[in-house]
Amino acid sequence: MDALRKGCDRISELPDSLLTHILSYLSTKDSVQTSVLSKRWEFLWLNVSGLDLNAVDSLPYGEPLLRFMYRFLEFNRGSCLQTFKMKYCRHTKLGYDSKNSLEWITQVVHRRVQHLDLESRMYPRRLDIMPECVYVSKTLVSLKLVRIGLKNPKFDVSLPCLKIMHLANIFFKRSDDEGLSIMDYLCGDGHLIMKKLISGSPVLENFTMEVSIGLATGFTGYPLVNSFWTNVPQCLSSTLEYVTISLTIIENETGIKLVNYFLENSAVLKKLTLTCKYYNKLKREMAESYYTKLLTSTRLSTRCQVLVS
Numbered sequence: 001m002d003a004l005r006k007g008c009d010r011i012s013e014l015p016d017s018l019l020t021h022i023l024s025y026l027s028t029k030d031s032v033q034t035s036v037l038s039k040r041w042e043f044l045w046l047n048v049s050g051l052d053l054n055a056v057d058s059l060p061y062g063e064p065l066l067r068f069m070y071r072f073l074e075f076n077r078g079s080c081l082q083t084f085k086m087k088y089c090r091h092t093k094l095g096y097d098s099k100n101s102l103e104w105i106t107q108v109v110h111r112r113v114q115h116l117d118l119e120s121r122m123y124p125r126r127l128d129i130m131p132e133c134v135y136v137s138k139t140l141v142s143l144k145l146v147r148i149g150l151k152n153p154k155f156d157v158s159l160p161c162l163k164i165m166h167l168a169n170i171f172f173k174r175s176d177d178e179g180l181s182i183m184d185y186l187c188g189d190g191h192l193i194m195k196k197l198i199s200g201s202p203v204l205e206n207f208t209m210e211v212s213i214g215l216a217t218g219f220t221g222y223p224l225v226n227s228f229w230t231n232v233p234q235c236l237s238s239t240l241e242y243v244t245i246s247l248t249i250i251e252n253e254t255g256i257k258l259v260n261y262f263l264e265n266s267a268v269l270k271k272l273t274l275t276c277k278y279y280n281k282l283k284r285e286m287a288e289s290y291y292t293k294l295l296t297s298t299r300l301s302t303r304c305q306v307l308v309s
Helices: 016-023 028-036 063-075 098-110 132-136 188-199 234-238 253-265 281-295
Strands: 050-054 083-088 115-120 142-146 149-151 164-168 171-173 180-182 206-210 242-246 271-275 305-308
Touching: 063 098, 083 098, 098 115, 098 132, 164 188, 171 188, 188 234, 234 253, 242 253, 253 271
Parallel strands: 050 083, 083 115, 115 142, 142 164, 149 171, 164 206, 206 242, 242 271, 271 305
Antiparallel strands: 171 180
């Protein structure tokens, strides 16, 4: 009470290491705003171990955003980043090109980032392809991608520390085309990318894949697959506990087979959730038929629950 009456600033008495740790829980916008508090706070935000950027709503486009990112990365040259989270969109009229975002991703992966969370507000174009270094990160623990482009790598994926993978409305670069197509997990390169990502994540615990539209047979020009992995991926045998799949993915028999594969081969699976967040009321009622089919599936894990949400 005496300290309060005297107007003592106890927070500023804390060491820099603790203050930067506190700042890491704020969005980057709020963290930067603390720089006006005093001379001591002016550069503290540059020492945070992660970035949480909303380049769509909160930050200026064009040169100010570029200067901000280059300043932060230059100041932290050689240091590791724990988290890189960014919402962005291509908007060249405002002086911003998503190519810069992808260059930053390469840099943060090389700086041993642990948590990578990227969301594009617009559908990706040719430049919006995830850099291949992401497929062989030795430090990634969680990976969340929303409306991002992926390319089928010509090498084995290796993500030895990845525990959480969330893929939503992903696009992929077709090997026979320069453009991008919405990723169908059940056929063609989209299916191969999914297989490689899961096979290359031996300690994966939580996997989510979502598509906002139903993909009819042959939608991407490829036939639907009849089988999945020849050998059960290591994570299914030992670590995978939670799987979430859009009901839009299982609107055909191949999608049902994919869900059954997880149920029949995941030794420690606790919960498989079928999400219908992209469904209207009528579609949600139709979801009951898919759910009923899966209730009779054989489950390797006796503790596994199948839920619709």
